[in-house]
Amino acid sequence: MSQVETVRGPVDVQSLGATLMHEHIVNVTHEVAHDYPHLSWPEGRDAVVRSAVRQLQAVKESGIDTVVDATAFGHGRDVALVKRVNEQVDINIVVSTGYYTYGEAPFFVHLRPPAGRDVLVDMFVHDIREGVAETGVKAGLIKCATDRPGMTPVIERVLRACARAHRETGVPISTHTVAGDRNGLDQQRIFTEEGVDLTRVIIGHSGDSTDIEYLKRLMDAGSVIGADRFGLYGEGFPDMQQRVATVARLCELGYADRIVLSHDYTIHTDWYDLAAPPIEMPAVWVQTHISGDVLPALREHGVTDEQIDMMLVGNPARVLGARGGY
Numbered sequence: 001m002s003q004v005e006t007v008r009g010p011v012d013v014q015s016l017g018a019t020l021m022h023e024h025i026v027n028v029t030h031e032v033a034h035d036y037p038h039l040s041w042p043e044g045r046d047a048v049v050r051s052a053v054r055q056l057q058a059v060k061e062s063g064i065d066t067v068v069d070a071t072a073f074g075h076g077r078d079v080a081l082v083k084r085v086n087e088q089v090d091i092n093i094v095v096s097t098g099y100y101t102y103g104e105a106p107f108f109v110h111l112r113p114p115a116g117r118d119v120l121v122d123m124f125v126h127d128i129r130e131g132v133a134e135t136g137v138k139a140g141l142i143k144c145a146t147d148r149p150g151m152t153p154v155i156e157r158v159l160r161a162c163a164r165a166h167r168e169t170g171v172p173i174s175t176h177t178v179a180g181d182r183n184g185l186d187q188q189r190i191f192t193e194e195g196v197d198l199t200r201v202i203i204g205h206s207g208d209s210t211d212i213e214y215l216k217r218l219m220d221a222g223s224v225i226g227a228d229r230f231g232l233y234g235e236g237f238p239d240m241q242q243r244v245a246t247v248a249r250l251c252e253l254g255y256a257d258r259i260v261l262s263h264d265y266t267i268h269t270d271w272y273d274l275a276a277p278p279i280e281m282p283a284v285w286v287q288t289h290i291s292g293d294v295l296p297a298l299r300e301h302g303v304t305d306e307q308i309d310m311m312l313v314g315n316p317a318r319v320l321g322a323r324g325g326y
C-alpha cells in the first residue's frame with residue numbers, strides 16, 4: 001500500500017482521511033527569530049505551541065484527519081515546533097520541502113549557480129530522504145511559488161530544481177500562484193519541459209480565480225487545482241459565495257477528481273504585527289471554516305457527498321501517495 005511521510009512517521013494513504021492540502025502552522029523570518037526572538041515570538045514559543053495544539057484539536061474535531069503544512073524553506077518553517085505540537089494533538093501533519101521565494105535568492109543560493117546538479121535539488125532530496133533540520137521528520141510535499149514578478153531566472157531555477165527532486169523521489173509538487181496572472185500555465189510549461197507528470201502537481205491558489213476556462217485548462221493538462229484559500233475574502237479576492245460557486249460549477253462539469261480544498265491559513269506568523277494586520281483578517285479565516293461553513297454551502301450548490309469525498313479524501317490520497325522516482 002502506498003505511504004506518505006508525516007510528522008509521526010509513514011502513514012498508509014488510505015488512512016489519511018479528510019485532508020486539508022494547503023495550510024501553515026508557523027512561518028517566521030529566521031534571521032529575525034534568531035537575533036530578535038521577542039519580535040518573532042512575542043508571547044514565546046510555548047504559547048504558540050499551546051495555541052497550535054488547541055486550534056488543530058478543533059480542526060480534528062471538525063472532521064479533518066490530516067493537515068498538509070505547505071511551509072517550505074525560505075518561508076520560515078519550524079518543523080521542530082510542529083513536531084512538538086503533533087506530540088500533543090492526534091492529527092496527521094505532512095511537512096514540506098521546496099523553496100518559497102518570489103524572485104530573491106540569498107547569497108547561499110545565488111553564489112552556487114546550478115551548473116551540474118543544483119544545490120537546491122540536494123537540499124530538497126535531503127529533506128525528503130533524511131528529514132528536515134535534524135528533526136528526522138521527512139517532507140511529503142515539494143513547494144514552489146510564482147508571484148507577480150512571474151517567471152524570473154531565480155523562479156525558473158527553483159521550479160526546475162523542484163521538478164528534478166520530484167522526479168528523483170516521486171514526492172508531489174504543490175505551488176503558489178497569482179491566479180489572476182494565470183501563471184499556473186507558466187509553471188506547467190516548466191514542469192512539462194522537465195518531464196514531470198502533471199497529475200503529480202497541485203497548482204495552488206487557483207481558487208482565487210473564477211475564470212472557468214483558465215481552471216479547466218490547468219486540469220485538462222492533468223494537474224490538480226487548489227481551491228485552497230477559503231476564508232481569505234476581501235479586497236482583490238473572491239468572496240465565499242464566488243469561491244463556492246466556482247468549485248460547484250467545476251464539479252458539475254466533471255472535475256471533482258482534480259480539485260483539493262484548503263484555507264492557506266497560518267496559525268502563527270511574524271510577517272506582520274498580529275495586533276495590526278496589513279489586511280482585514282476575516283473572522284472565518286481559520287482551519288475549521290471548510291468543515292463548518294464551506295461544505296454545507298457546496299452541498300446547497302448541488303455538490304454531492306461523493307464529490308466532496310473526492311476533493312477532501314480521494315484526491316489528496318492519490319496525489320500524496322509515494323510512487324518512487326521516474
Ligand SMILES: [Zn+2]
Nearest residue numbers: 022024070264
Ligand atoms: Zn500558502
